[in-house]
Amino acid sequence: MIYLTIKLIHIFSVFIYGGFLFTDNLFLSKMKKDLTNDEHSQIREYFMKYVRKVVPKALIVAVASGIYLFFINFGVIDESGWTNFQILLAIKGFLGSWLGLRGVLQVFFGIQPLVFKSHLFPFILVIIIIVLSQLMFSV
Numbered sequence: 001m002i003y004l005t006i007k008l009i010h011i012f013s014v015f016i017y018g019g020f021l022f023t024d025n026l027f028l029s030k031m032k033k034d035l036t037n038d039e040h041s042q043i044r045e046y047f048m049k050y051v052r053k054v055v056p057k058a059l060i061v062a063v064a065s066g067i068y069l070f071f072i073n074f075g076v077i078d079e080s081g082w083t084n085f086q087i088l089l090a091i092k093g094f095l096g097s098w099l100g101l102r103g104v105l106q107v108f109f110g111i112q113p114l115v116f117k118s119h120l121f122p123f124i125l126v127i128i129i130i131v132l133s134q135l136m137f138s139v
């Protein structure tokens with residue numbers, strides 16, 4: 001029951017974080033075409049005002065719940081080496097933690113990412129992480 005609850009928390013927090021990235025990359029960025037620079041930055045700022053209240057916290061919850069799921073799922077490393085599941089889960093966990101660290105540094109400490117500054121990068125990472133999360137159980 002605890003596992004199921006944490007897994008649901010993981011899915012919903014990932015949903016909120018990923019949902020923001022999908023909205024930003026697929027829709028909000030397209031509005032630029034129809035608006036002046038000033039209008040666009042003003043509208044984006046209204047949107048981001050509410051995003052900042054929720055999305056960074058959802059990312060922290062996603063990473064924290066992910067770490068719990070990781071320790072339950074990873075298992076012991078066999079003498080014959082890592083299983084394919086363990087390799088994909090480790091990559092998934094690493095990419096997810098990278099996103100988490102990047103988000104926390106940016107939002108709570110004002111440290112801008114050194115590389116891949118746009119929201120396109122986390123968007124692509126989230127897609128890769130979601131694919132890995134499904135692949136890892138079937139390899």
Ligand code: HEM
Pocket residue numbers: 007010011014017018059062063065066067069070071073089092093094095096097099126129130133134
């Ligand atoms: C923003 C980053 C993350 C995203 C977008 C993400 C996404 C997902 C998704 C979509 C699932 C599949 C749920 C299902 O099919 O039922 C999942 C499961 C899982 N995630 Fe994450 N995750 C993230 C971060 C993390 C981190 C940082 C870790 C570990 C350190 C982690 C560990 C896991 C584990 C172990 C599962 C499998 C749980 C299970 O199916 O029982 N995740 N994640």
